[in-house]
Amino acid sequence: MTPPILVIDDDPTFNGILVRTLTRRGLPAIGAVDGDEALRLAREHGVRRAVLDLNLAGMSGLLLIPRLLDIDASMRIVILTGYGSIATAVEAVKRGATQYLTKPVEIEAVLAAFADEMPSEALCTPDETLSVDRLEWEHIQRVLTENDGNISATARALKMHRRTLQRKLAKHPVRA
Incomplete structure:
Protein backbone atom coordinates (compact mmCIF):
# COMPACT_ATOMS: atom_id res chain seq x y z
CA MET A 1 0.00 0.00 0.00
CA THR A 2 1.22 3.48 -0.89
CA PRO A 3 1.97 5.66 2.15
CA PRO A 4 -0.37 8.67 2.39
CA ILE A 5 0.58 12.24 1.60
CA LEU A 6 0.69 14.21 4.85
CA VAL A 7 -0.99 17.63 4.68
CA ILE A 8 0.19 19.90 7.51
CA ASP A 9 -1.82 23.11 7.77
CA ASP A 10 -3.30 24.76 10.86
CA ASP A 11 -6.39 25.88 8.91
CA PRO A 12 -8.70 22.87 9.31
CA THR A 13 -10.87 23.91 6.35
CA PHE A 14 -7.96 24.23 3.90
CA ASN A 15 -6.40 21.07 5.34
CA GLY A 16 -9.59 19.08 4.80
CA ILE A 17 -10.10 20.39 1.28
CA LEU A 18 -6.54 19.49 0.24
CA VAL A 19 -6.81 16.01 1.81
CA ARG A 20 -10.13 15.38 -0.01
CA THR A 21 -8.76 16.71 -3.30
CA LEU A 22 -5.74 14.41 -3.13
CA THR A 23 -7.91 11.45 -2.14
CA ARG A 24 -10.29 12.09 -5.07
CA ARG A 25 -7.24 11.96 -7.34
CA GLY A 26 -6.54 8.46 -6.08
CA LEU A 27 -3.75 9.52 -3.72
CA PRO A 28 -4.19 8.53 -0.08
CA ALA A 29 -3.84 11.58 2.18
CA ILE A 30 -4.06 12.43 5.87
CA GLY A 31 -4.10 15.80 7.62
CA ALA A 32 -2.39 17.28 10.66
CA VAL A 33 -3.04 20.73 12.13
CA ASP A 34 0.16 21.09 14.19
CA GLY A 35 3.76 19.92 14.29
CA ASP A 36 3.39 17.28 17.01
CA GLU A 37 0.47 15.62 15.25
CA ALA A 38 2.37 15.77 11.94
CA LEU A 39 5.43 14.03 13.41
CA ARG A 40 3.26 11.33 15.03
CA LEU A 41 1.36 10.65 11.78
CA ALA A 42 4.58 10.65 9.73
CA ARG A 43 6.02 7.93 11.98
CA GLU A 44 2.82 5.87 12.18
CA HIS A 45 2.06 5.88 8.45
CA GLY A 46 5.57 5.83 6.95
CA VAL A 47 4.89 9.12 5.15
CA ARG A 48 7.21 9.83 2.23
CA ARG A 49 5.52 13.03 0.92
CA ALA A 50 4.28 16.06 2.85
CA VAL A 51 2.62 19.37 2.05
CA LEU A 52 3.64 21.80 4.79
CA ASP A 53 2.24 25.27 5.51
CA LEU A 54 4.97 27.80 6.25
CA ASN A 55 3.05 29.32 9.18
CA LEU A 56 1.58 26.87 11.67
CA ALA A 57 -0.33 28.87 14.30
CA GLY A 58 2.60 31.21 14.84
CA MET A 59 5.28 28.51 14.53
CA SER A 60 7.47 28.46 11.46
CA GLY A 61 6.99 25.38 9.29
CA LEU A 62 10.70 25.72 8.49
CA LEU A 63 11.47 24.30 11.93
CA LEU A 64 9.48 21.17 11.11
CA ILE A 65 11.39 20.31 7.91
CA PRO A 66 14.49 18.77 9.56
CA ARG A 67 12.33 16.90 12.08
CA LEU A 68 10.31 15.33 9.26
CA LEU A 69 13.51 14.46 7.42
CA ASP A 70 14.82 12.75 10.58
CA ILE A 71 11.87 10.35 10.25
CA ASP A 72 12.60 9.67 6.55
CA ALA A 73 15.59 11.37 4.93
CA SER A 74 14.10 10.84 1.46
CA MET A 75 10.77 12.49 2.33
CA ARG A 76 9.64 15.00 -0.29
CA ILE A 77 8.33 18.17 1.37
CA VAL A 78 6.43 20.86 -0.51
CA ILE A 79 6.06 24.16 1.33
CA LEU A 80 2.86 26.18 0.81
CA THR A 81 2.54 29.75 1.98
CA GLY A 82 0.27 32.72 1.53
CA TYR A 83 3.18 35.07 2.22
CA GLY A 84 5.99 34.04 -0.07
CA SER A 85 9.41 35.62 0.02
CA ILE A 86 12.77 34.87 -1.53
CA ALA A 87 14.41 34.54 1.89
CA THR A 88 11.99 31.91 3.17
CA ALA A 89 12.07 30.04 -0.14
CA VAL A 90 15.87 29.80 0.00
CA GLU A 91 15.78 28.80 3.67
CA ALA A 92 13.14 26.12 3.01
CA VAL A 93 15.23 24.56 0.26
CA LYS A 94 18.39 24.76 2.43
CA ARG A 95 16.55 22.88 5.17
CA GLY A 96 15.49 20.16 2.73
CA ALA A 97 12.17 21.16 1.17
CA THR A 98 11.59 19.87 -2.35
CA GLN A 99 9.57 22.86 -3.55
CA TYR A 100 8.15 26.17 -2.32
CA LEU A 101 4.76 27.29 -3.67
CA THR A 102 2.59 30.31 -2.85
CA LYS A 103 -1.15 30.09 -2.24
CA PRO A 104 -3.47 30.01 -4.02
CA VAL A 105 -2.01 27.01 -5.79
CA GLU A 106 -3.44 24.52 -8.24
CA ILE A 107 -3.30 20.87 -7.22
CA GLU A 108 -1.36 20.15 -10.43
CA ALA A 109 1.50 22.34 -9.18
CA VAL A 110 1.65 20.41 -5.91
CA LEU A 111 1.63 17.07 -7.72
CA ALA A 112 4.26 18.32 -10.18
CA ALA A 113 6.48 19.32 -7.24
CA PHE A 114 6.34 15.75 -5.96
CA ALA A 115 7.11 14.45 -9.46
CA ASP A 116 10.27 16.57 -9.75
CA GLU A 117 8.68 18.80 -12.37
CA MET A 118 8.91 22.54 -11.98
CA PRO A 119 5.67 24.37 -12.80
CA SER A 120 6.34 26.67 -15.74
CA GLU A 121 5.40 29.78 -13.73
CA ALA A 122 8.03 28.87 -11.12
CA LEU A 123 10.72 29.07 -13.78
CA CYS A 124 9.86 32.64 -14.74
CA THR A 125 11.96 35.42 -13.30
CA PRO A 126 10.63 38.96 -13.00
CA ASP A 127 11.73 41.28 -15.77
CA GLU A 128 11.39 44.34 -13.55
CA THR A 129 13.48 45.29 -10.56
CA LEU A 130 11.81 44.92 -7.18
CA SER A 131 10.04 47.95 -5.68
Missing part, protein backbone atom coordinates in the same frame (compact mmCIF):
# COMPACT_ATOMS: atom_id res chain seq x y z
CA VAL A 132 11.34 49.48 -2.46
CA ASP A 133 8.32 48.09 -0.60
CA ARG A 134 9.00 44.60 -1.92
CA LEU A 135 12.69 44.86 -1.03
CA GLU A 136 11.68 45.87 2.51
CA TRP A 137 9.32 42.85 2.69
CA GLU A 138 12.10 40.52 1.49
CA HIS A 139 14.56 41.96 4.03
CA ILE A 140 12.08 41.56 6.89
CA GLN A 141 11.40 37.96 5.83
CA ARG A 142 15.14 37.20 5.70
CA VAL A 143 15.73 38.60 9.21
CA LEU A 144 12.60 36.84 10.51
CA THR A 145 13.93 33.55 9.12
CA GLU A 146 17.34 34.16 10.70
CA ASN A 147 15.55 34.57 14.03
CA ASP A 148 13.47 31.37 13.59
CA GLY A 149 10.22 33.33 13.36
CA ASN A 150 10.75 35.17 16.67
CA ILE A 151 8.99 38.54 16.24
CA SER A 152 10.67 40.24 19.23
CA ALA A 153 14.19 39.19 18.19
CA THR A 154 13.48 40.24 14.60
CA ALA A 155 12.20 43.65 15.74
CA ARG A 156 15.37 44.17 17.79
CA ALA A 157 17.58 43.12 14.85
CA LEU A 158 15.73 45.54 12.55
CA LYS A 159 15.78 48.29 15.20
CA MET A 160 12.01 48.51 14.83
CA HIS A 161 9.22 48.56 17.39
CA ARG A 162 7.65 45.12 17.75
CA ARG A 163 4.12 46.42 17.03
CA THR A 164 5.31 48.15 13.86
CA LEU A 165 6.84 44.89 12.69
CA GLN A 166 3.65 42.99 13.52
CA ARG A 167 1.61 45.48 11.45
CA LYS A 168 3.97 45.07 8.51
CA LEU A 169 3.79 41.28 8.74
CA ALA A 170 -0.02 41.31 8.94
CA LYS A 171 -0.21 42.93 5.52
CA HIS A 172 -0.06 40.81 2.40
CA PRO A 173 3.31 40.91 0.66
CA VAL A 174 3.66 43.70 -1.84
CA ARG A 175 4.03 42.94 -5.51
CA ALA A 176 7.42 43.21 -7.14
Whole structure:
Protein backbone atom coordinates (compact mmCIF):
# COMPACT_ATOMS: atom_id res chain seq x y z
CA MET A 1 0.00 0.00 0.00
CA THR A 2 1.22 3.48 -0.89
CA PRO A 3 1.97 5.66 2.15
CA PRO A 4 -0.37 8.67 2.39
CA ILE A 5 0.58 12.24 1.60
CA LEU A 6 0.69 14.21 4.85
CA VAL A 7 -0.99 17.63 4.68
CA ILE A 8 0.19 19.90 7.51
CA ASP A 9 -1.82 23.11 7.77
CA ASP A 10 -3.30 24.76 10.86
CA ASP A 11 -6.39 25.88 8.91
CA PRO A 12 -8.70 22.87 9.31
CA THR A 13 -10.87 23.91 6.35
CA PHE A 14 -7.96 24.23 3.90
CA ASN A 15 -6.40 21.07 5.34
CA GLY A 16 -9.59 19.08 4.80
CA ILE A 17 -10.10 20.39 1.28
CA LEU A 18 -6.54 19.49 0.24
CA VAL A 19 -6.81 16.01 1.81
CA ARG A 20 -10.13 15.38 -0.01
CA THR A 21 -8.76 16.71 -3.30
CA LEU A 22 -5.74 14.41 -3.13
CA THR A 23 -7.91 11.45 -2.14
CA ARG A 24 -10.29 12.09 -5.07
CA ARG A 25 -7.24 11.96 -7.34
CA GLY A 26 -6.54 8.46 -6.08
CA LEU A 27 -3.75 9.52 -3.72
CA PRO A 28 -4.19 8.53 -0.08
CA ALA A 29 -3.84 11.58 2.18
CA ILE A 30 -4.06 12.43 5.87
CA GLY A 31 -4.10 15.80 7.62
CA ALA A 32 -2.39 17.28 10.66
CA VAL A 33 -3.04 20.73 12.13
CA ASP A 34 0.16 21.09 14.19
CA GLY A 35 3.76 19.92 14.29
CA ASP A 36 3.39 17.28 17.01
CA GLU A 37 0.47 15.62 15.25
CA ALA A 38 2.37 15.77 11.94
CA LEU A 39 5.43 14.03 13.41
CA ARG A 40 3.26 11.33 15.03
CA LEU A 41 1.36 10.65 11.78
CA ALA A 42 4.58 10.65 9.73
CA ARG A 43 6.02 7.93 11.98
CA GLU A 44 2.82 5.87 12.18
CA HIS A 45 2.06 5.88 8.45
CA GLY A 46 5.57 5.83 6.95
CA VAL A 47 4.89 9.12 5.15
CA ARG A 48 7.21 9.83 2.23
CA ARG A 49 5.52 13.03 0.92
CA ALA A 50 4.28 16.06 2.85
CA VAL A 51 2.62 19.37 2.05
CA LEU A 52 3.64 21.80 4.79
CA ASP A 53 2.24 25.27 5.51
CA LEU A 54 4.97 27.80 6.25
CA ASN A 55 3.05 29.32 9.18
CA LEU A 56 1.58 26.87 11.67
CA ALA A 57 -0.33 28.87 14.30
CA GLY A 58 2.60 31.21 14.84
CA MET A 59 5.28 28.51 14.53
CA SER A 60 7.47 28.46 11.46
CA GLY A 61 6.99 25.38 9.29
CA LEU A 62 10.70 25.72 8.49
CA LEU A 63 11.47 24.30 11.93
CA LEU A 64 9.48 21.17 11.11
CA ILE A 65 11.39 20.31 7.91
CA PRO A 66 14.49 18.77 9.56
CA ARG A 67 12.33 16.90 12.08
CA LEU A 68 10.31 15.33 9.26
CA LEU A 69 13.51 14.46 7.42
CA ASP A 70 14.82 12.75 10.58
CA ILE A 71 11.87 10.35 10.25
CA ASP A 72 12.60 9.67 6.55
CA ALA A 73 15.59 11.37 4.93
CA SER A 74 14.10 10.84 1.46
CA MET A 75 10.77 12.49 2.33
CA ARG A 76 9.64 15.00 -0.29
CA ILE A 77 8.33 18.17 1.37
CA VAL A 78 6.43 20.86 -0.51
CA ILE A 79 6.06 24.16 1.33
CA LEU A 80 2.86 26.18 0.81
CA THR A 81 2.54 29.75 1.98
CA GLY A 82 0.27 32.72 1.53
CA TYR A 83 3.18 35.07 2.22
CA GLY A 84 5.99 34.04 -0.07
CA SER A 85 9.41 35.62 0.02
CA ILE A 86 12.77 34.87 -1.53
CA ALA A 87 14.41 34.54 1.89
CA THR A 88 11.99 31.91 3.17
CA ALA A 89 12.07 30.04 -0.14
CA VAL A 90 15.87 29.80 0.00
CA GLU A 91 15.78 28.80 3.67
CA ALA A 92 13.14 26.12 3.01
CA VAL A 93 15.23 24.56 0.26
CA LYS A 94 18.39 24.76 2.43
CA ARG A 95 16.55 22.88 5.17
CA GLY A 96 15.49 20.16 2.73
CA ALA A 97 12.17 21.16 1.17
CA THR A 98 11.59 19.87 -2.35
CA GLN A 99 9.57 22.86 -3.55
CA TYR A 100 8.15 26.17 -2.32
CA LEU A 101 4.76 27.29 -3.67
CA THR A 102 2.59 30.31 -2.85
CA LYS A 103 -1.15 30.09 -2.24
CA PRO A 104 -3.47 30.01 -4.02
CA VAL A 105 -2.01 27.01 -5.79
CA GLU A 106 -3.44 24.52 -8.24
CA ILE A 107 -3.30 20.87 -7.22
CA GLU A 108 -1.36 20.15 -10.43
CA ALA A 109 1.50 22.34 -9.18
CA VAL A 110 1.65 20.41 -5.91
CA LEU A 111 1.63 17.07 -7.72
CA ALA A 112 4.26 18.32 -10.18
CA ALA A 113 6.48 19.32 -7.24
CA PHE A 114 6.34 15.75 -5.96
CA ALA A 115 7.11 14.45 -9.46
CA ASP A 116 10.27 16.57 -9.75
CA GLU A 117 8.68 18.80 -12.37
CA MET A 118 8.91 22.54 -11.98
CA PRO A 119 5.67 24.37 -12.80
CA SER A 120 6.34 26.67 -15.74
CA GLU A 121 5.40 29.78 -13.73
CA ALA A 122 8.03 28.87 -11.12
CA LEU A 123 10.72 29.07 -13.78
CA CYS A 124 9.86 32.64 -14.74
CA THR A 125 11.96 35.42 -13.30
CA PRO A 126 10.63 38.96 -13.00
CA ASP A 127 11.73 41.28 -15.77
CA GLU A 128 11.39 44.34 -13.55
CA THR A 129 13.48 45.29 -10.56
CA LEU A 130 11.81 44.92 -7.18
CA SER A 131 10.04 47.95 -5.68
CA VAL A 132 11.34 49.48 -2.46
CA ASP A 133 8.32 48.09 -0.60
CA ARG A 134 9.00 44.60 -1.92
CA LEU A 135 12.69 44.86 -1.03
CA GLU A 136 11.68 45.87 2.51
CA TRP A 137 9.32 42.85 2.69
CA GLU A 138 12.10 40.52 1.49
CA HIS A 139 14.56 41.96 4.03
CA ILE A 140 12.08 41.56 6.89
CA GLN A 141 11.40 37.96 5.83
CA ARG A 142 15.14 37.20 5.70
CA VAL A 143 15.73 38.60 9.21
CA LEU A 144 12.60 36.84 10.51
CA THR A 145 13.93 33.55 9.12
CA GLU A 146 17.34 34.16 10.70
CA ASN A 147 15.55 34.57 14.03
CA ASP A 148 13.47 31.37 13.59
CA GLY A 149 10.22 33.33 13.36
CA ASN A 150 10.75 35.17 16.67
CA ILE A 151 8.99 38.54 16.24
CA SER A 152 10.67 40.24 19.23
CA ALA A 153 14.19 39.19 18.19
CA THR A 154 13.48 40.24 14.60
CA ALA A 155 12.20 43.65 15.74
CA ARG A 156 15.37 44.17 17.79
CA ALA A 157 17.58 43.12 14.85
CA LEU A 158 15.73 45.54 12.55
CA LYS A 159 15.78 48.29 15.20
CA MET A 160 12.01 48.51 14.83
CA HIS A 161 9.22 48.56 17.39
CA ARG A 162 7.65 45.12 17.75
CA ARG A 163 4.12 46.42 17.03
CA THR A 164 5.31 48.15 13.86
CA LEU A 165 6.84 44.89 12.69
CA GLN A 166 3.65 42.99 13.52
CA ARG A 167 1.61 45.48 11.45
CA LYS A 168 3.97 45.07 8.51
CA LEU A 169 3.79 41.28 8.74
CA ALA A 170 -0.02 41.31 8.94
CA LYS A 171 -0.21 42.93 5.52
CA HIS A 172 -0.06 40.81 2.40
CA PRO A 173 3.31 40.91 0.66
CA VAL A 174 3.66 43.70 -1.84
CA ARG A 175 4.03 42.94 -5.51
CA ALA A 176 7.42 43.21 -7.14
